Amino acid sequence: MSRNLFVALAAVLALGLSACKDDKASMEAKPAELVVVSWGGAYSASQQSAYHTPYMEKYPQVTIVNDDSSNEAVPKLRAMNEAGNVTWDLVDVVAADAIRACDDGLALEIDVDDTLAKAPDGTKASADFGDLLVSPCFIPQIVYSTTFGYRTDLVKEPMTDLCDIFDLARFPGKRSLEKQPINNLEWALLCDGVDADDIYNVLGTKEGVERALKKLDTIKSEIIWWSKGAETPQRLADGEVVAGSTYNGRLFSLIEEKKQPVAMLWDWQIFDLDGWIVPKGISDEQLEAVKHYLYFATDTQRLADQAKYISYGPARSSSAPLVGKHADLGIDMAPHMPTDPNNAKNVLLFNFDFWGDKRDEIDEQFQAWLSR
Amino acid sequence: MSSTTTFQLLTADGRALKAVLKKHKARRKRKAFLLVTPLLAFVIVGFCLPILDMLRRSTNNHIVEKTLPRTVLALKEWDAGGTTLPNEPAFASLAQDLVIAQHHRRATQLGQRLNYEFSGLASLFRRSGRHMEELVNEVRSTRGSYKETLIAFDARWGETDSWRVLKRFSDTLVADYYWAALDMRRDLRSNEVSLRPSKERIYLRLFGRTVVISLGITLATLLLGFPLALWIARLPSGQGNLLLVMVLLPFWTSLLVRTTSWIVLLQQQGVINDLLVAVGILSEEGRLRMIYNTTGTVIAMTHILLPFMVLPLYSVMKTISPSYMRAAVSLGAHPISAFWKVYFPSTVPGIGAGAIMVFILSIGYYITPELVGGRTGVFISNRIAYHISSSLNWGLAAALGVALLGFVIAIYWLYDKIVGIDNIRLG
Structure with missing residues (x-):
C-alpha cells in the first residue's frame, strides 16, 4: 500500500517538476552549478571577465566553477568516461583536442545554428564561424597563434624574417622552441626553401621529416626546449634566450603588461583555434544549462569582449569590427591581434588532418632525433 | 619414540x-x-x-573484433602475407560494419587505435565512417561492387597494407605495445618481429639513460649524505634534532618551487653564473651550461632526494655504539682504518636502504626532469606521461609502465642476490 502511494506521489512530483520545466521559457536559466574547465592564468581571467561574470550577474541563480585542467582535458575526460562519472560541464580545448575527443566519443556533437546566437545582422552562426568549425563537437572561441618573440636589446638589428631564427651568425644566442615536432618542422622546411603550399607533401614522407630535422640540426645546440607555455616568456625576461616561440597572448602580456624589452616576430606565425566542447555523459538538466550559457557566451559581443583582456582574435567574423581597447592599458587591441593584416602577411594554419594522422609516427622520429 | x-x-x-x-x-x-x-x-x-x-x-585489443565483427570473420581466409587484396565479401562486410560502427560513433575510435600502428588510418576511418551509409546506398541502388566503390572513394582501401593492419590486429590479445616499448617492430607482411635500426630507437635509449642518471643521483646523495648523517649522529641530541629538522625542511616546500629555484640558480643568466662572471672566474662568453641537460637533472634531483638518503643513514648510525671505534683504536688501529674496518661496515644496512629508496624513487621521477632536463636529461617516465596525456596511447604507456616495473623488480632481485635484502635497515 504505502509503496504504491510512494510511487504515485513520486509520479505526481515528477509531473509537477516537468510541468514547471516547460513553464519557464527557454530564455530563463534554471538554477545550476556549471563546472567550466579552462587553461587557468590570464586566459581563464579573460573568460571570467568577458563571459562568466556578466552571465552570473544576469542570471544570479547560476554558479560557474572554474577548473584549470585544460592541458590534460582529453585524458581526464576519457578516464571520467570510463568510470561513468562525468563531472565537467564545459571544457575549453584546442581544436586538435576537440577533434580527438569527438573521434573518441568523449564530446557531444553540437548543432551550432540550433544552439548558438545569430550574428547581429542575422547571419547564421555556422556562417559566422565559417571554416573555423573544424569538428562537429567544437565551438570555436578564439584564434591564437604560435609565434616568436625576441629580445630587442640582445640583437644588433631587429628580427623580421622567420629564418633569422636559423641564422646563428647574425643572431647568436639560445632559442626556446617547443619540445614537439608540430610547428618546428614546418618552420624548418620553410627556411630550407620549401614552398608553403608544399610543406605537408614534403612532411608526409620519412625523408621530408629527416630534411626538416637536418635543418633543425643547424641550431640544435642552441635550442632550449619548452613544454609549458610560460617557459619562453620567463626565459626571454631573464635573457636566457635571445628568441623563442610561444602563444602570442603570452608575448603580448610580456611586452605590453610587463614592459620587457621584447618584440614580436610575426613572420610565419601558425594559427590555431581554441574553443568549447561539451562532454558526453552529462545529465539532460546540465546540458540544458550549458546550452543556455553557450548561447550567451559565444555571441558576437561576448567574443569581442574577450579581446579586451587578452590578445587573441575572436572566432566570429562579426566580432572583429567590435574589438576595442585593452580594459586596463587602454591601448588599441587590433594591432596586437594575430589576425591583423600587418601581422598576418605570412601565416600557416595548423593542419588538423595531417597531424591527426601523422603525429604519432613523426613524433617517434622527432624523439629519436632529440635523444641522438 | x-x-x-x-x-x-x-x-x-x-x-x-x-x-x-x-x-x-x-x-x-x-x-x-x-x-x-x-x-x-x-x-x-x-x-x-x-x-x-x-x-x-x-x-588488450578487443576494439577491432568488437567494432568490425563481420570483417574480422571475412578476413579469416585472406592471406596477409600475399599481395592480393581481400575479396568482395570482405569489402561488403567492412561497409556493413562501418555503417553500424558510425551509428554508435565507434568508427573514429577504431581509427585512432589503428593509427598507432599505421599512420593515416585515423583519417581513413573518420572519412569512411562519415560517408559509408551513402556509399552502401549507392552500391545497392546501382548493384555495383563494394570493392570498386570503396577504392574509388578512398584509394587507401586499395592498398594491401591497410587490410594487413586490420587482419594483424583482429586478435583480441596482442603483444605489439610491448614490441613498441622495446623499440621493436612487427612487419605487417611477414609478421616477423625485429629490432628497429639504432637511429630510430627511443625507449631502450631512455631506459638506459634513466638507469645511468639514477645511479649517478644515488651516488651523489650518498657522497653528500654520508658525512652529514655521520655529523648529525655524533652531535648531542638537541643539536642533532635541530639539524634533522633542517634536513626535513625542504619537504615542507612544494616540489615545483624547489625545482624552479634551481632554474633561477643554474641557468646561464642565473645567480651562480652571474657570480662566477662577477668574480672573474668565468668570461661572459664562457658561462656554464648547468641546466636543461643531464647536469641539471642530477643537481636538482640530488637535492630533492637527499633526505631519503640521510634519514636511514642517520638512524642506523645512531645505533652504532661509539665504544666499537674506541675499542678498535685502543687495540692499535689507525683511526682511518678503524673507521673503514669497524664503523663503515656497520653502516652498510643504512646505505642499502637509502640507496634503494633514492634509486627507485628517481627512476620513476618525472616533473623535475621535465622542467630542468632539456633534451638529454629526461627519463622514461616523461615518455609515459606523454603517452598518457598527449598521444593518448594508453596501451603503450601501460606497456612502458610494466617494463619499468619489471625492471625495478629485477633490480630488487639483484640487490637481494648481491647484498641480501635482510641487510636493509631503516633504524
Whole structure:
C-alpha cells in the first residue's frame, strides 16, 4: 500500500517538476552549478571577465566553477568516461583536442545554428564561424597563434624574417622552441626553401621529416626546449634566450603588461583555434544549462569582449569590427591581434588532418632525433 | 619414540593443551588480520588493481573484433602475407560494419587505435565512417561492387597494407605495445618481429639513460649524505634534532618551487653564473651550461632526494655504539682504518636502504626532469606521461609502465642476490 502511494506521489512530483520545466521559457536559466574547465592564468581571467561574470550577474541563480585542467582535458575526460562519472560541464580545448575527443566519443556533437546566437545582422552562426568549425563537437572561441618573440636589446638589428631564427651568425644566442615536432618542422622546411603550399607533401614522407630535422640540426645546440607555455616568456625576461616561440597572448602580456624589452616576430606565425566542447555523459538538466550559457557566451559581443583582456582574435567574423581597447592599458587591441593584416602577411594554419594522422609516427622520429 | 606419541599434556580443566594453544593462536591471528584489513583493502584497491588494469591495457585489443565483427570473420581466409587484396565479401562486410560502427560513433575510435600502428588510418576511418551509409546506398541502388566503390572513394582501401593492419590486429590479445616499448617492430607482411635500426630507437635509449642518471643521483646523495648523517649522529641530541629538522625542511616546500629555484640558480643568466662572471672566474662568453641537460637533472634531483638518503643513514648510525671505534683504536688501529674496518661496515644496512629508496624513487621521477632536463636529461617516465596525456596511447604507456616495473623488480632481485635484502635497515 504505502509503496504504491510512494510511487504515485513520486509520479505526481515528477509531473509537477516537468510541468514547471516547460513553464519557464527557454530564455530563463534554471538554477545550476556549471563546472567550466579552462587553461587557468590570464586566459581563464579573460573568460571570467568577458563571459562568466556578466552571465552570473544576469542570471544570479547560476554558479560557474572554474577548473584549470585544460592541458590534460582529453585524458581526464576519457578516464571520467570510463568510470561513468562525468563531472565537467564545459571544457575549453584546442581544436586538435576537440577533434580527438569527438573521434573518441568523449564530446557531444553540437548543432551550432540550433544552439548558438545569430550574428547581429542575422547571419547564421555556422556562417559566422565559417571554416573555423573544424569538428562537429567544437565551438570555436578564439584564434591564437604560435609565434616568436625576441629580445630587442640582445640583437644588433631587429628580427623580421622567420629564418633569422636559423641564422646563428647574425643572431647568436639560445632559442626556446617547443619540445614537439608540430610547428618546428614546418618552420624548418620553410627556411630550407620549401614552398608553403608544399610543406605537408614534403612532411608526409620519412625523408621530408629527416630534411626538416637536418635543418633543425643547424641550431640544435642552441635550442632550449619548452613544454609549458610560460617557459619562453620567463626565459626571454631573464635573457636566457635571445628568441623563442610561444602563444602570442603570452608575448603580448610580456611586452605590453610587463614592459620587457621584447618584440614580436610575426613572420610565419601558425594559427590555431581554441574553443568549447561539451562532454558526453552529462545529465539532460546540465546540458540544458550549458546550452543556455553557450548561447550567451559565444555571441558576437561576448567574443569581442574577450579581446579586451587578452590578445587573441575572436572566432566570429562579426566580432572583429567590435574589438576595442585593452580594459586596463587602454591601448588599441587590433594591432596586437594575430589576425591583423600587418601581422598576418605570412601565416600557416595548423593542419588538423595531417597531424591527426601523422603525429604519432613523426613524433617517434622527432624523439629519436632529440635523444641522438 | 612411541612413549612420546601416547603422552599428552593436558590443561587444568582436562583438555589437550596443544588444541587449546592452537585455538588461542588462531584467534589471535584472526584479530591481527582484522587489524590489517583496512590496509590490505587499501593496498588491493589502490595498488594491486591499478597494476592489474595496467597489465590488461598493455595487451588488450578487443576494439577491432568488437567494432568490425563481420570483417574480422571475412578476413579469416585472406592471406596477409600475399599481395592480393581481400575479396568482395570482405569489402561488403567492412561497409556493413562501418555503417553500424558510425551509428554508435565507434568508427573514429577504431581509427585512432589503428593509427598507432599505421599512420593515416585515423583519417581513413573518420572519412569512411562519415560517408559509408551513402556509399552502401549507392552500391545497392546501382548493384555495383563494394570493392570498386570503396577504392574509388578512398584509394587507401586499395592498398594491401591497410587490410594487413586490420587482419594483424583482429586478435583480441596482442603483444605489439610491448614490441613498441622495446623499440621493436612487427612487419605487417611477414609478421616477423625485429629490432628497429639504432637511429630510430627511443625507449631502450631512455631506459638506459634513466638507469645511468639514477645511479649517478644515488651516488651523489650518498657522497653528500654520508658525512652529514655521520655529523648529525655524533652531535648531542638537541643539536642533532635541530639539524634533522633542517634536513626535513625542504619537504615542507612544494616540489615545483624547489625545482624552479634551481632554474633561477643554474641557468646561464642565473645567480651562480652571474657570480662566477662577477668574480672573474668565468668570461661572459664562457658561462656554464648547468641546466636543461643531464647536469641539471642530477643537481636538482640530488637535492630533492637527499633526505631519503640521510634519514636511514642517520638512524642506523645512531645505533652504532661509539665504544666499537674506541675499542678498535685502543687495540692499535689507525683511526682511518678503524673507521673503514669497524664503523663503515656497520653502516652498510643504512646505505642499502637509502640507496634503494633514492634509486627507485628517481627512476620513476618525472616533473623535475621535465622542467630542468632539456633534451638529454629526461627519463622514461616523461615518455609515459606523454603517452598518457598527449598521444593518448594508453596501451603503450601501460606497456612502458610494466617494463619499468619489471625492471625495478629485477633490480630488487639483484640487490637481494648481491647484498641480501635482510641487510636493509631503516633504524
